[in-house]
Amino acid sequence: MGTYDYIVVGAGSAGAVVAGRLSEDPGTTVLLVEAGGKGRDLNVKIPAAFAKQFKTGLDWEYYTEPEPHLDGRRIYHPRGKMLGGCSAQNAMIYIRGNRADYDAWAAGGATGWGYDDLLPLFKRAERNSRGGDALHGGEGPLFIEDPRSPHEVSERLVDAMVEIGLPRNPDFNGPTQEGAGLYQLTQRRGQRWTTSDGYLRPARKRANLTVLTGALVTRVVLEGDRAVGVELEQGGSRVVHRAGREVVLSAGAFGTPHLLMLSGIGPADHLREHGVGVVVDNPNVGAHLMDHPMYLLNAETTAARTLAEAESPRELVAYLTRRRGLLTSNVGEAGGFFHTTDGLAGPDMQFLAGPAYFWDHGFATHDKPAIAVGCSLVGPRSRGRVRLAGSDPSTKPSVRFDYFAEPADMTAMVTAVERARELLATSAMRGLVGSELHPGAAHTTRAELEAQIRAGVEHTYHPSCTARIGSESDGVVDPTLRVHGVQGLRVADASVFPTITRGNTHAPSVVVGEKAADLLRSGVVAGGRAGQVA
The missing domain is CATH 3.50.50.60 (FAD/NAD(P)-binding domain)
Structure with missing residues (x-):
């Protein structure tokens, strides 16, 4: 004692x-x-x-x-x-x-x-x-600190968010939270x-x-x-x-x-x-x-040096000798805050996106390079x-x-998935985006997206x-x-x-x-x- x-x-x-x-x-x-x-x-x-x-x-x-x-x-x-x-x-x-x-x-x-x-x-x-x-x-x-070695894909994801209507925002902790930019870490x-x-x-x-x-x-x-x-x-x-x-x-x-x-x-x-x-x-x-439920869109990409290569000898050397390269990434390098509906006191949705395939908390793998765009409901009611x-x-x-016990939460999440699809279809992402893995291009209606969200949504660990x-x-x-x-x-x-x-x-x-x-x-x-x- x-x-x-x-x-x-x-x-x-x-x-x-x-x-x-x-x-x-x-x-x-x-x-x-x-x-x-x-x-x-x-x-x-x-x-x-x-x-x-x-x-x-x-x-x-x-x-x-x-x-x-x-x-x-x-x-x-x-x-x-x-x-x-x-x-x-x-x-x-x-x-x-x-x-x-x-x-x-x-x-x-x-x-x-x-x-x-x-x-x-x-x-x-x-x-x-x-x-x-x-x-x-x-x-x-x-x-x-600002990202040590931000990936080109993350920079283009920010450009894509701006293209779909989010204002560019270099500081989410500054005068306003809404907008798109790279996260500080x-x-x-x-x-x-x-x-x-x-x-x-x-x-x-x-x-x-x-x-x-x-x-x-x-x-x-x-x-x-x-x-x-x-x-x-x-x-x-x-x-x-x-x-x-x-x-x-x-x-x-x-x-x-x-x-x-x-x-x-x-x-x-x-x-x-x-x-x-x-x-x-x-x-x-x-x-x-x-908590903040999160659904992740994943799509194949033609981009070079995604996080699938983070454990290569080259990247290990870059990290161990200079603390630079892919291993300094937090995965969700690019982000944005926006409203899915009018009349809210603040943004109810957050994007977390980066040059990686991310599904099932990182346990799932894919045999080709991919991009992930997470939709995190930061204004939940459930x-x-x-x-x-x-x-x-x-x-x-x-x-x-009890995620989605309140129907408004699902309405917001489906809207966010649709916005994320718009993001991946912008001119900023042209030439980078291949086949959609989650939820999958075959699912087009809001009812189909809702079913995919219920089957695959996780959370943002909050x-x-x-x-x-x-x-x-x-x-x-x-x-x-x-x-x-x-x-x-x-x-x-x-x-x-x-x-x-x-x-x-x-x-x-x-x-x-x-x-x-x-x-x-x-x-x-x-x-x-x-x-x-x-």
């Missing part, structure tokens, strides 16, 4: 930030607990190799329950299991989201979470290769840059930060209505570590509600079904799950849930997304909102990230999003970590100070 001021559970996009920032105070002791390892694998460092992590020891490897609107398919969902979490496994795309996302959070009761409130934190986190300005930071721990000189690299590596020299890897937290230890520590399993035995001030859950949109429910915080009837004693009855724990599948902490939770900011009647945490009904327990990860942001969720998760660290360091909670029962 050890005693620390703060215990942070999960070293991912937000948790590493929280622990790193808290440890900046030499008078504070911090324990960071991570179930995975150190994440030093080459497939973590090499950008184009991210899909090679899937279904390995670096991956939590979740599967959903049969999805009722996807022909009963069970959907595979990877999550990074290592220091850096999903920042060590994602496609490195740096998108903050839309101003409308955050302003809607604030208008809905998430005081202090509006865009203008969070912009200084985005800037504080960011070390942008273009330098600092009114909207960007140039000195933060998170390296943000969380890389440093062609190599992946994680929150572990930016926030933990320098902090590991501090005597007041302890990092445990290979340690599975089994529950939050509660005394009455106060969190006083965590129980964890490591090396076949269980031990309790105590927190003198607060426990922070940063285990992600699946792991955080799972731990809350294992600890007796969640829907009372559901907890009792699994023999878990009820401490706080809150049906919102694990509810409101949101919501799912996370529930216990058993009271054993090693049993993964039951997850169901689960969120399962412990969202809200009131005690509709949320899990208050705007200070304090869990309703429990003292000394907060949540800091994508699960606290009131609604999902428009775009990739890594950057918003980092800012949740930055915000949480500020709240903890200020010591202010609803009704009292950190470390005191209100």
